[in-house]
Amino acid sequence: MKAIVVGTGAGGAISARELANKGFEVLILEAGGEFKPFTRRISLVEPLRKLGLTRNEKNFSRFIPAYDSVRSSKDLILFRGMAVGGSTVLACGNMVRAEHGLKEIGLDLTKEFDEVEGLIKISIFPRERWRPMTSNMFESADELGLKPNSTPKAIDSLKCISCGLCEVGCGSGARWDSRRFVADAVNKGAVLKTKSPVKKIIIENGHAKGVIVGSGSRSRRFESDVVVLAAGGIGTPQILKASGLPAEDRLWVDIVLTLGGVSKGANQLNEPPMVWYTKEEDYILSPYINILSHFLHKPWKNVSIQDRVGLMVKLADEEQGTVYADGKVDKEITSHDRSRLDEAIKKAKQVMVGAGVSGPFIEGVHNGGHLGGTVPLRKEDLNDMKPSWLPDGLWVADLSLAPRSQGLPTILLTSALALRVARKIAEVEN
Numbered sequence: 119m120k121a122i123v124v125g126t127g128a129g130g131a132i133s134a135r136e137l138a139n140k141g142f143e144v145l146i147l148e149a150g151g152e153f154k155p156f157t158r159r160i161s162l163v164e165p166l167r168k169l170g171l172t173r174n175e176k177n178f179s180r181f182i183p184a185y186d187s188v189r190s191s192k193d194l195i196l197f198r199g200m201a202v203g204g205s206t207v208l209a210c211g212n213m214v215r216a217e218h219g220l221k222e223i224g225l226d227l228t229k230e231f232d233e234v235e236g237l238i239k240i241s242i243f244p245r246e247r248w249r250p251m252t253s254n255m256f257e258s259a260d261e262l263g264l265k266p267n268s269t270p271k272a273i274d275s276l277k278c279i280s281c282g283l284c285e286v287g288c289g290s291g292a293r294w295d296s297r298r299f300v301a302d303a304v305n306k307g308a309v310l311k312t313k314s315p316v317k318k319i320i321i322e323n324g325h326a327k328g329v330i331v332g333s334g335s336r337s338r339r340f341e342s343d344v345v346v347l348a349a350g351g352i353g354t355p356q357i358l359k360a361s362g363l364p365a366e367d368r369l370w371v372d373i374v375l376t377l378g379g380v381s382k383g384a385n386q387l388n389e390p391p392m393v394w395y396t397k398e399e400d401y402i403l404s405p406y407i408n409i410l411s412h413f414l415h416k417p418w419k420n421v422s423i424q425d426r427v428g429l430m431v432k433l434a435d436e437e438q439g440t441v442y443a444d445g446k447v448d449k450e451i452t453s454h455d456r457s458r459l460d461e462a463i464k465k466a467k468q469v470m471v472g473a474g475v476s477g478p479f480i481e482g483v484h485n486g487g488h489l490g491g492t493v494p495l496r497k498e499d500l501n502d503m504k505p506s507w508l509p510d511g512l513w514v515a516d517l518s519l520a521p522r523s524q525g526l527p528t529i530l531l532t533s534a535l536a537l538r539v540a541r542k543i544a545e546v547e548n
């Protein structure tokens with residue numbers, strides 16, 4: 119039985135691994151190339167920043183080709199990883215179970231969460247290696263009754279060199295990413311083709327028969343019995359729509375907004391981002407220097423990276439957003455999102471002031487990198503683990519399936535969903 123898996127991020131990698139383990143002949147098609155982390159000293163980019171040359175998000179892709187960005191409205195930028203490993207190669211390594219919206223549809227992923235956590239070594243980052251200001255903010259959050267906790271991480275602290283640059287790729291190999299599952303799949307016989315952007319699904323007599331890669335005279339046809347879309351919350355609906363199939367206008371992104379303050383010599387970059395977090399119903403707060411805002415955001419320009427202190431708000435946003443067949447995205451920050459962000463930012467400021475961080479307190483760039491909700495599962499889909507409108511042989515195994523925004527790390531959720539889907543595929547298609 120031949121299966122094509124599209125994408126190698128949190129969903130695609132574990133699906134390919136599972137299908138290869140179950141004896142499928144797996145072809146993995148990845149739009150990006152092999153991933154290379156940014157290992158130069160960040161100070162080398164500072165002169166460009168001072169000249170204002172790093173203010174366009176598209177410039178990030180010059181330094182790190184895997185960094186793909188889409189501006190979905192005037193004040194919201196969406197980021198994703200387009201390379202082997204997908205967005206997991208840019209992740210902070212946070213590993214938290216995010217389950218919003220699952221109970222409502224009757225989906226219990228406990229077994230899959232347990233299993234994925236067993237495959238990824240998870241631990242907390244030793245407190246003695248937190249920066250002093252990060253510890254102060256933890257104490258301050260605790261005093262405010264916010265109940266902060268160490269963040270479970272997929273980072274081997276013995277290998278970690280505390281460069282603080284997880285989000286531009288881990289150069290020391292300390293942080294897990296889904297390339298490890300891709301390697302497992304390849305060891306089991308799967309074939310990985312990089313630089314192979316899938317454009318369309320081939321559908322014959324209501325059955326997915328393969329995919330078209332590339333366009334024009336360079337397009338190629340790959341045939342299979344099963345197609346598994348795991349191109350992420352933007353890539354998957356884009357392919358569906360380009361193939362004449364629907365996707366839902368329910369894109370959510372978990373909006374990130376970092377409050378920047380100042381503390382001379384805080385050197386917050388000398389630790390992994392987000393070593394602790396506080397959890398409210400729809401957002402978290404977590405220490406985070408936010409290199410994106412450091413380079414992109416003009417209002418942050420007068421503070422050096424050594425003196426910058428950041429506290430992140432990650433908000434579960436309203437599920438409203440459209441992805442088009444050409445990859446364009448429309449997604450606004452709604453008035454409800456804004457009022458929730460305002461409340462969270464007020465809390466963040468209290469934590470920072472309590473820790474001795476000085477102003478000016480300036481908000482960073484609104485951005486989102488948890489892209490989901492465009493092929494949401496409903497109660498009635500759970501038996502099959504796919505929406506009934508998908509043609510036979512066509513499956514989705516990425517964060518698109520998650521019906522609700524999380525305001526929490528989403529790799530575990532994506533992997534658990536994809537593992538459940540891959541098991542279903544093996545059960546019904548083999």
Ligand SMILES: Cc1cc2nc3c(=O)[nH]c(=O)nc-3n(C[C@H](O)[C@H](O)[C@H](O)COP(=O)(O)OP(=O)(O)OC[C@H]3O[C@@H](n4cnc5c(N)ncnc54)[C@H](O)[C@@H]3O)c2cc1C
Pocket residue numbers: 124125126127128129130147148149150197198199200201202203204205206208209210211212213214285314315316317348349350351353354357486487488489515516517518526527528529530532
């Ligand atoms: C900067 C950043 C930091 C993050 N940090 C964390 C964290 O610390 N912890 C956490 O839990 N989550 C984190 N996330 C979120 C997490 O990485 C994603 O939610 C998760 O990877 C989603 O998995 P996915 O499979 O849906 O998509 P992705 O991981 O994005 O994978 C999609 C894959 O499809 C490929 N693709 C896209 N289009 C096509 C096409 N047409 N043809 C072929 N291939 C295609 C992409 O190249 C990619 O490999 C972070 C995200 C970002 C952007």
